[in-house]
Amino acid sequence: MGLVGPDGAGKTTLMRILSAIMLPTSGTATVAGYDIVKEPEKLKEKIGYMPQRFGLYEDLTVLENLNFFAELYQLKREKRKEKFEELFKFSQLEPFKNFLAYTLSGGMKQKLALSCVLLHTPEILLLDEPTRGVDPLSRRDLWRILFEQQKRGTTIFISTSYMDEAERCQKVAFLDKGKLIAYQTPLRLKKMMEETLFELNCNRRMKAKSFLEKEEGVFSVSFFGEKIHFNLKVEKILENLKIRLKEMGIEIFSLRKIQPSLEDIFILLKQAEKED
Numbered sequence: 001m002g003l004v005g006p007d008g009a010g011k012t013t014l015m016r017i018l019s020a021i022m023l024p025t026s027g028t029a030t031v032a033g034y035d036i037v038k039e040p041e042k043l044k045e046k047i048g049y050m051p052q053r054f055g056l057y058e059d060l061t062v063l064e065n066l067n068f069f070a071e072l073y074q075l076k077r078e079k080r081k082e083k084f085e086e087l088f089k090f091s092q093l094e095p096f097k098n099f100l101a102y103t104l105s106g107g108m109k110q111k112l113a114l115s116c117v118l119l120h121t122p123e124i125l126l127l128d129e130p131t132r133g134v135d136p137l138s139r140r141d142l143w144r145i146l147f148e149q150q151k152r153g154t155t156i157f158i159s160t161s162y163m164d165e166a167e168r169c170q171k172v173a174f175l176d177k178g179k180l181i182a183y184q185t186p187l188r189l190k191k192m193m194e195e196t197l198f199e200l201n202c203n204r205r206m207k208a209k210s211f212l213e214k215e216e217g218v219f220s221v222s223f224f225g226e227k228i229h230f231n232l233k234v235e236k237i238l239e240n241l242k243i244r245l246k247e248m249g250i251e252i253f254s255l256r257k258i259q260p261s262l263e264d265i266f267i268l269l270k271q272a273e274k275e276d
Helices: 011-018 040-044 062-072 077-091 106-117 136-151 186-191 205-214 235-247 262-275
Strands: 002-004 047-050 124-128 155-160 172-176 179-184 196-202 218-224 227-232 252-257
Touching (some): 002 011, 062 106, 077 136, 106 136, 124 136, 136 155, 179 262, 186 262, 205 218, 205 235, 218 262, 227 262
Parallel strands (some): 002 155, 002 172, 047 124, 124 155
Antiparallel strands (some): 172 179, 196 252, 218 227
């Protein structure tokens, strides 16, 4: 399950509430069958929560951090060796087990944090943007670990600002200003876009974007890299738009219909929410 939203949308707050770290101001929730307010201690035995920022002890080694959290989780000593071997196998941290945590790279720190969270074999993982600021190779390694945990029956609830990561989730929720604006599979979310989506590659992009934003029948105009994405309710106005863009001295390199991405969907939903 992926949770997507801009900074300040409430992703971290929601994660903290569901992990029984923060009390909700109103409403109720259950996680793993436990009420987050009435049964927080029972709940915490079933979940693993990984905050956005590295929260381990940087002046301890990798192995010392694992031992410390094994004590907190009351993991029996006879089971530790087997569990540590398992964690080292998929995290590939064994060569660094005697390194102080502060000397690790960002990706390795995240793998260590995830390893500590997995020590007590939680039923549900709550991960708050675990790949933020992590290099592409480490991102791939973290997702490999998550998929392995999923195969073992672990439920994974992950917040992310990367749309390509959201695409990997079985279901995605869009959160904006504390409000859930969509919750579906990635495929069904893409089918929500009734308008036809086009991609424009041209010069004088700012002028082209300003023009499209003012045109009736054109929706959700936004930059995607060096190109502009926009939606049309009625496709037949496209030829007229092309003529008017050329009359304004804008050279069109390419203009084609494309399939929407989750980022396109999110921008469209945010715009619709703003208009409402």
